[in-house]
Amino acid sequence: MTQKKKLFLLDAYALIYRSYFAFIKNPRINSKGVDTSAIFGFTNTLLEVLRKEKPTHIAVCFDRRGPTFRHKEYKEYKAHREPTPDGIISAKPYIDRLLDSMKIPRLYLDGYEADDVIGTIAKKAEKKDFQVYMMTSDKDFAQLVSENIFMYRPGNKWSSTETWGIKEVLEKFQIQKVSQVIDFLGMMGDAVDNIPGLPGVGKKTAQKFIAQYGSMESLLANTHEIKGKLREKVEEAKEQGILSKKLATIDIHVPVEFDEESLILSEFNIDAIKELFEELEFKTILQRILSFSSVPEITSKTTEVSDENEKETEGQLDMFSVSVNKTNNKEESDKKYVLSKNKDEILKEINNSAVFSFQTLSNNLRDFNQKIISFSISSQKDKSYYFENNEENIKFLKRLFENPEIKKVGFNIKEQIKSLRIHGINDIVNIFDVSIAHYLLQADMRHDLDVLSENYLDYSCLDIQTTLGKGKNKRSFSELSEDKKKFYTCELADVQLQLSEIFEKQLTELNLIELFYKIEMPLLKVLSEMELEGINLDVEMLNNFSAELTTDIKNLEQDIFRLSGEEFNVSSPKQMGEILFDKMKIVEKVKKTKSGQYSTSEETLSKLKGKHQIIDLILEYRGLQKLLSTYVNALPQLIDENTGKIHTTFNQSVASTGRLSSVNPNLQNIPIRTEKGRKMREAFIPRSSDFEIFAADYSQIELRIMASLSKDEDMLKAFNNRVDIHTATAAKVFKVEVKDVDREMRSKAKSVNFGIIYGISAFGLSQNIGVSRKEAKEIIDNYFEKFPKVKEYMDWSIDQAREKEYVETILGRRRYLKDINSRNGMMRAFAERNSINAPIQGSAADIIKKAMIDVQEEMEKYNLESRMLLQVHDELVFDMKKSERDILMKIVKEKMEQTITLNVPLLVD
Structure with missing residues (x-):
């Protein structure tokens, strides 16, 4: 019996996008800085289908740039799609080269989508006695399924590959015949392609209408039978429904020929593939691709089993x-x-x-x-x-x-x-x-x-x-x-x-080897010692504090009920949104989440501070709830039964800036801006009455680094003369004498100083300090006028990042910014802010890491019983023996302040 011809038609961009986003959290970047994620994933998917399914014929179908007939029908078609990621744009030429090297045809047609090309060829091939497999995860292709045309949906780490025939399509869509797929899609619409569909009709309703009426046209002819408000919505959108069905229909009559001979899977151009894979730095994957060519399969190396010394067991290890x-x-x-x-x-x-x-x-x-x-x-x-x-x-x-x-x-x-x-x-x-x-x-x-x-x-x-x-x-x-x-x-x-x-x-x-061996590797052992040491907790104090916070939270809850006029679940974002924005109408225009609920996030509510007293109470309520649940009640449960202490784990390879983080528990995010938050720190106690908790904190380290990197004369002068930098900034920005700077001016100047480091915008500053966007812009402009070298440094840092696609800290740590030249304005702006902040925050991280190593070495040199316990951003915390107070304080101050030389002094409080 003759084997049936087997044609695979691949929906190129569906597979390329799938491959790109499969690596989005872990992109494959080669030594040349090329993002090979989409190419690697696409190649693996292609090889797997060749190995597993052994098609006799194959083609890969692409969309063409420019409008299609659907855009002419509906201008808003696909209007909301995000710009194509740069990693996909850069991958396309390589994928073209791969397919050409494998002699796999690339098919496309101006004015039409890959869907239409695949649909037309699939139907023509079916007439020539082919079994056709449309390789895609796009549900729209289900409308083409027949006795000899199948959807082939590639699997991933969480799901296996699926082949949809007629039976599977009917089950998946809960319809009676395949031709109803386009009615189903037309009723539902498609947010991705911006097909409107019928208003108020989702998956369940569409299935119900299909079961009752059979088609879009029959439904629209019988809208008088629909109950409630939905009837009015559907009747008003009849033309929209017909248009949506048309947009969802794949054209199977496009002017493209089915040349059977040109689609036969043939011998690959091995030299071209080798050249491509060497350029991409795909190593052993070449062996896989060779196994699909007519070249003999390369077998993996194995080790011969040796009986050397098999009988000589005396003095040997069990290995x-x-x-x-x-x-x-x-x-x-x-x-x-x-x-x-x-x-x-x-x-x-x-x-x-x-x-x-x-x-x-x-x-x-x-x-x-x-x-x-x-x-x-x-x-x-x-x-x-x-x-x-x-x-x-x-x-x-x-x-x-x-x-x-x-x-x-x-x-x-x-x-x-x-x-x-x-x-x-x-x-x-x-x-x-x-x-x-x-x-x-x-x-x-x-x-x-x-x-x-x-x-x-x-x-x-x-x-x-x-x-x-x-x-x-x-x-x-x-x-x-x-x-x-x-x-x-x-x-x-x-x-x-x-x-x-x-x-x-x-x-x-x-040039990272010195940073690795002189900072990161010695630090590893310091962190290990700190984790093993652990820290003692005053459990009784926390129990009392828990009772106090519980009372405060209940009182706040009653105040919130009083202001809202009714009781509700304050912890429910949905109920909270309805109270604030439907009932109390605190603002007219309200941000909503993807699920359609009102946003009541901390960011949203913080912008509404001052609009109504209830906002401040809610934010305070949430802050106390977090303090109670995350720390006060949780920390005692984490005490090690053997040591009687809590032992955090420091992450040395998580924060991309180079900073450390901690987990189980996270002791770096304990809130300290409020009185209650600061009280939480009292729970950390020394090991005995002979010891005391001692903390040393770098003073304004990031601003000092900015001064040193930018070499701004006025900023250098302020730090070198030990002038309060925020007061000096306020005097410059608000154009007053230093003696006339009040508390509010200094507070605003502090926000400006730290905001500039993070590339803050006029809008962001206006939100932080409670002024208009115009006034915030004037403050920023004044700042750059008075500290011009800071602006020059920021512009230079962005330019360097654009050229190199990375920035460096003082000690050479790199932060790669792959989106710095992105066509997506939002992603590019984020990368630009990082190009300013990363060298500063990363340098601060490097400095305190080196200080930890230096301090630990000196403590060991003097054989001190005091121990380093925690690192919290720019602060080191010690369990200090009282009799070692003088020598430890001397060691800590000297080593922290002298760990690196800047153009301004490092000061430790």
């Missing part, structure tokens, strides 16, 4: 050599273990390479008393050694870690250090953390090991979350089979080693 194949077949890879060399040979191997990567395995890194289950090390690509936790193996590992000449590579080393300490491995130097290295290279991207492996090695790691399971069926690592534990840890050790080689080279090329 296995693992070859990590560059393949996605985990079940096959899982079985490639061989009993291998003894410890002396491994040691020799590591000494020769002067580097090893390591991966420990434990059930809970947050548990400071949790011993490791096992560990793996690797010093050569594609080879790892697995060790069970026993005394002999731990001694061997300690010997490796305590050798300062050998580099230790790991991932999330800060957490692993805690596990190693339990086993007496404390003095760990010469380290390389893969996640932090990548953070310095690409701060805005994800730094998960599986993501890095896919992006840089084209290799997919074992999905450990799936292996462990979820919910009540989730297993611990200790419950995994030995083979799974071995493969998992050995694979990670190998991947980390390979990534470290790539990242170290890139750090060196970008």
Whole structure:
């Protein structure tokens, strides 16, 4: 029996957009700065369908720029669509080259959309005895489905690929025949394409109308049967309904020929593909694409199983050599273990390479008393050694870690250090953390090991979350089979080693290597010590404070009810919006959320302060509720039962500016602007009566950095003469003598000073200080007139960012700004603000990180019992022994103020 011809028609832009947004939180940027996300995703999708479905014929259909017949019918068609992302525009030429290299035809027709080209060819091919698969996720194509025409919807991480035939279409749309798809789409409309549809008709109503009337025309002929206000809406929109159905209908009679011979899948141009992939830096993916050509398939490398020393077990470790194949077949890879060399040979191997990567395995890194289950090390690509936790193996590992000449590579080393300490491995130097290295290279991207492996090695790691399971069926690592534990840890050790080689080279090329080794790696150990130390809480004080806040909240609630005239759920945004804007009509024009509710966000309500007393009460109510739920009641629940303290986790690779953040709990966002918020800090107490809490805070560090970078004479003069900068600014901006600056002027000047750093607009400043936009603009203009070098620096920083697409801090930390030249005005403006702020905020982050290292080293030098506990933005918090007060204060002040030299003094309060 002859095999039926199988034609795949790909909706190009549907797949390109899908690929681009799949990587939106973790874009693939190559070493040349090219965003390859859309190209990579499209290529993988194309290869997967070739491998899995084996089409005999194929074509990729594109939309053409310019209006189509639908725009002529309805000028507003697709009018609300966002501009095409730059990452998709830049990807198009590469995708054209890819398709040309694979000899896959690109089809398009002026005046028509890809939908119409696909529809016409699909119907013509069906008549020539083809099975046709329209590869797209666009539901509009369902109208074309027939006995031999199918929708092929590609899957993703969360869903599998779906093929829709007639049965699936009828079930999905809840209709009786495929021809009703366009009636359904016409009734509902389409917000994406700006097809209006019938007012008041959603999915459920459209299904109801289809079941009752069968078509749009029949519905509109019988509107007298519709009940309520919906009848009036539908009757008034009859012409709109007919137009919507027409706009949703795919034209299957466009002037395009179906040339069967030209669509046959044929041999690829391998040289052109190689050239393209080398340019894009797609590495092992080339092997996949070769397997679809007529060239013999390239097989992945495997390691021969050796019985070397198999019988010589005396003096050997319990370990296995693992070859990590560059393949996605985990079940096959899982079985490639061989009993291998003894410890002396491994040691020799590591000494020769002067580097090893390591991966420990434990059930809970947050548990400071949790011993490791096992560990793996690797010093050569594609080879790892697995060790069970026993005394002999731990001694061997300690010997490796305590050798300062050998580099230790790991991932999330800060957490692993805690596990190693339990086993007496404390003095760990010469380290390389893969996640932090990548953070310095690409701060805005994800730094998960599986993501890095896919992006840089084209290799997919074992999905450990799936292996462990979820919910009540989730297993611990200790419950995994030995083979799974071995493969998992050995694979990670190998991947980390390979990534470290790539990242170290890139750090060196970008002049980031010193920042990495002199700031980030030493800081890692400081943060580990701080996390292990923890901080004591006054639980009794918090219990009393909780009762106090609960009373305050209830009183505020009663005041809100009194002003609104009725009781309601103050915590419900929906009820809140109805009270404020329907009943009380505090303002006429109100912002709404996507769901149609009134917006009652803090940002919205803050703009309404002063309009009515109830607004201020609501904001105060929310502030107290957050303080109570997030901190006062929550912190006691986080006290470690073994230490009696809370132990936060500092994130070293999250904030793209270089700043640290903290979680579990977040101790950096405790509100301190209100009296109640400041009282919360009293709950943090010293370990005993011999100690006291001591905090040291940089004074106006970001403004001092701005002065140093801009070299503005008046700003430098103010800081160098120890003049209050906000008073000096107020005198300049408001054109008064310093002695005549009042509190309100100084407060406004403070907002201006800090607002300028963040690239604040006249509108933003007007909202902050409660003046008109015109007055705010005048204040900003006056500021730049009095501090001209600040404006020059800001303009220069934006120009540099446009040229390089990144900015740098004083110590060389980079912040990439991929949208700085975007055609989208809003995205470009955001990038411009970052180009001003990132060097300043990032420099402040670098300075306090270096200060932490310097202070910690000096404390250890004097063997002090005092401990550094927290870093909160520009502030360091210590548990200070009273007898060490003088020496600690001296160390902290000197090291923080002298950690880096600026054109103005750094001052610490």
